[in-house]
Amino acid sequence: MPKTAPLRTRPARLAEPMASLGGLLRDWLPRQRWFAGKDRPVAELGLLSMTELFPGCLHLLVHTGPGPVPAPGGAPSAGDCYQLLLGVRERPSPRLGRALIGQVQDGPLAGRTVYDALHDPRTAQLLLERLRLPGKAGPLRFECDPSRPVPGGLAPRILDAEQSNSSLVYGDEFILKVFRRIQPGVNPDLEVPSALARQGCGRVPAPVAWLRTTHPYGATLGVLQPFLHDATDGWALALDALAAGDDFTAQAHELGRTMAEVHLALASAFPAGAPGENGRTAAAMTERLTAAAHCVPALRPFVPGLRTAFAALSTCDSGPPAQRIHGDLHLGQVLRAGRDWFVIDFEGEPSRPLSERRSDHSPVRDIAGMLRSFDYAARQRRPWRPEWARRCREAFCAGYADRAGWDPRKKHGLLRAYETDRAVYEVLYEARHRPDWLPVPMAAIERLAVRGD
Numbered sequence: 071m072p073k074t075a076p077l078r079t080r081p082a083r084l085a086e087p088m089a090s091l092g093g094l095l096r097d098w099l100p101r102q103r104w105f106a107g108k109d110r111p112v113a114e115l116g117l118l119s120m121t122e123l124f125p126g127c128l129h130l131l132v133h134t135g136p137g138p139v140p141a142p143g144g145a146p147s148a149g150d151c152y153q154l155l156l157g158v159r160e161r162p163s164p165r166l167g168r169a170l171i172g173q174v175q176d177g178p179l180a181g182r183t184v185y186d187a188l189h190d191p192r193t194a195q196l197l198l199e200r201l202r203l204p205g206k207a208g209p210l211r212f213e214c215d216p217s218r219p220v221p222g223g224l225a226p227r228i229l230d231a232e233q234s235n236s237s238l239v240y241g242d243e244f245i246l247k248v249f250r251r252i253q254p255g256v257n258p259d260l261e262v263p264s265a266l267a268r269q270g271c272g273r274v275p276a277p278v279a280w281l282r283t284t285h286p287y288g289a290t291l292g293v294l295q296p297f298l299h300d301a302t303d304g305w306a307l308a309l310d311a312l313a314a315g316d317d318f319t320a321q322a323h324e325l326g327r328t329m330a331e332v333h334l335a336l337a338s339a340f341p342a343g344a345p346g347e348n349g350r351t352a353a354a355m356t357e358r359l360t361a362a363a364h365c366v367p368a369l370r371p372f373v374p375g376l377r378t379a380f381a382a383l384s385t386c387d388s389g390p391p392a393q394r395i396h397g398d399l400h401l402g403q404v405l406r407a408g409r410d411w412f413v414i415d416f417e418g419e420p421s422r423p424l425s426e427r428r429s430d431h432s433p434v435r436d437i438a439g440m441l442r443s444f445d446y447a448a449r450q451r452r453p454w455r456p457e458w459a460r461r462c463r464e465a466f467c468a469g470y471a472d473r474a475g476w477d478p479r480k481k482h483g484l485l486r487a488y489e490t491d492r493a494v495y496e497v498l499y500e501a502r503h504r505p506d507w508l509p510v511p512m513a514a515i516e517r518l519a520v521r522g523d
């Protein structure tokens with residue numbers, strides 16, 4: 071892309087830019103994969119913070135309703151906050167392609183073309199330059215681990231993956247995840263891998279630099295970590311194995327061992343909080359089911375059957391103690407390089423509040439997530455391959471038991487409840503993001519509600 075024209079409007083004068091940018095962003099936001107509020111129009115759109123990061127590049131935190139824009143330091147309001155990096159240039163360019171957001175009609179930016187600057191190699195390069203050394207820009211703080219220096223001049227490319235955030239890869243050596251939906255507090259995707267690195271856990275790429283903001287509240291905005299360039303994610307490997315009719319149990323077994331290792335490292339890295347309590351967990355799961363059935367009518371006939379899984383949880387033995395976990399474990403979150411598995415993306419389920427994602431949970435929740443993922447993979451082939459999934463699930467649990475010292479297969483009631491809770495989450499996720507995929511978790515819902523296995 072050609073060099074962007076410097077913005078001659080001073081940032082302070084852009085205090086009212088939502089009036090001019092608002093229309094464009096209202097159209098553009100709901101079309102982004104990472105935008106969570108697809109089920110409602112963007113009625114409210116307000117500016118929480120704006121920083122001119124480089125000439126021609128604005129860093130924005132915007133609030134989308136339904137609630138009003140919260141006042142700094144004031145009470146939280148219903149709605150979400152998103153991080154945007156907007157490129158602003160004098161003239162449109164066909165090279166902007168799908169990065170184009172549109173042309174501003176009025177206000178201080180009238181006539182300028184606005185685009186998603188993460189697609190602009192120059193912005194990507196400048197971003198890495200800022201991250202390599204500590205520094206600040208307005209409320210933004212660029213920080214790094216001085217023991218893990220990052221070389222300059224690495225060529226950037228935007229990752230073309232179905233993601234909840236946006237990622238840039240630099241010279242196949244580092245990957246920068248730019249969080250899109252921002253919540254106050256430290257993001258577990260920075261907190262957890264940093265803590266695991268301090269434990270010497272080699273199964274998780276360690277953050278080397280990160281971006282945070284101090285306004286309108288403290289929050290993590292991005293994390294740079296080593297890119298495992300020779301790795302393939304577990305989802306792609308599982309689909310390849312299915313297509314070739316290959317067995318995947320050796321890989322699943324090794325993956326089970328890896329997850330147990332990561333859970334053990336997490337338990338040492340974070341002091342244990344209050345012990346988990348099944349009755350309270352069952353109540354929370356039932357509440358989530360009720361909320362999901364409210365949004366997805368197809369769930370409703372199965373609610374009574376699913377509730378029995380949660381009711382049974384209240385009477386189960388307590389199981390392994392609650393601890394920090396991954397929180398959104400599936401085959402897309404594990405990468406295999408050579409014979410080793412690595413675990414990424416410790417953000418947790420993106421739709422849940424950060425406080426909940428950062429609290430302790432049963433490790434069975436992660437195990438259930440991975441077991442569901444084998445089922446997802448097996449359902450990508452027709453006729454679907456229940457045996458393939460069953461063998462992988464067995465092997466994963468056996469590998470986990472080898473390393474953890476307790477066997478998930480002996481915790482049937484816990485596993486059923488957590489699998490049910492995960493399938494309910496998936497129904498909601500698919501209904502919002504990929505309606506064509508809804509039959510996949512719905513098949514599990516039917517199985518769990520009717521047969522309970």
Ligand SMILES: Nc1ncnc2c1ncn2[C@@H]1O[C@H](COP(=O)(O)OP(=O)(O)O)[C@@H](O)[C@H]1O
Nearest residue numbers: 231233234235245275296297298303402414415
């Ligand atoms: N350290 C890494 N090395 C190699 N690939 C990675 C690494 N981190 C992420 N990826 C790739 O980027 C994709 C998206 O990363 P992820 O952290 O899951 O983002 P999101 O939370 O937006 O879904 C992953 O599926 C994986 O293919």
Ligand SMILES: O=P(O)(O)O[C@H]1O[C@H](CO)[C@@H](O[C@H]2O[C@H](CO)[C@@H](O)[C@H](O)[C@H]2O)[C@H](O)[C@H]1O
Nearest residue numbers: 233234398400401402419420442443446496499
């Ligand atoms: O974007 P994230 O990786 O944080 O996770 C979200 O998106 C996932 C899909 O990309 C979704 O996972 C579901 O689909 C997977 C196949 O694409 C499957 O392997 C998982 O088992 C299934 O849950 C995940 O739930 C969601 O949080």
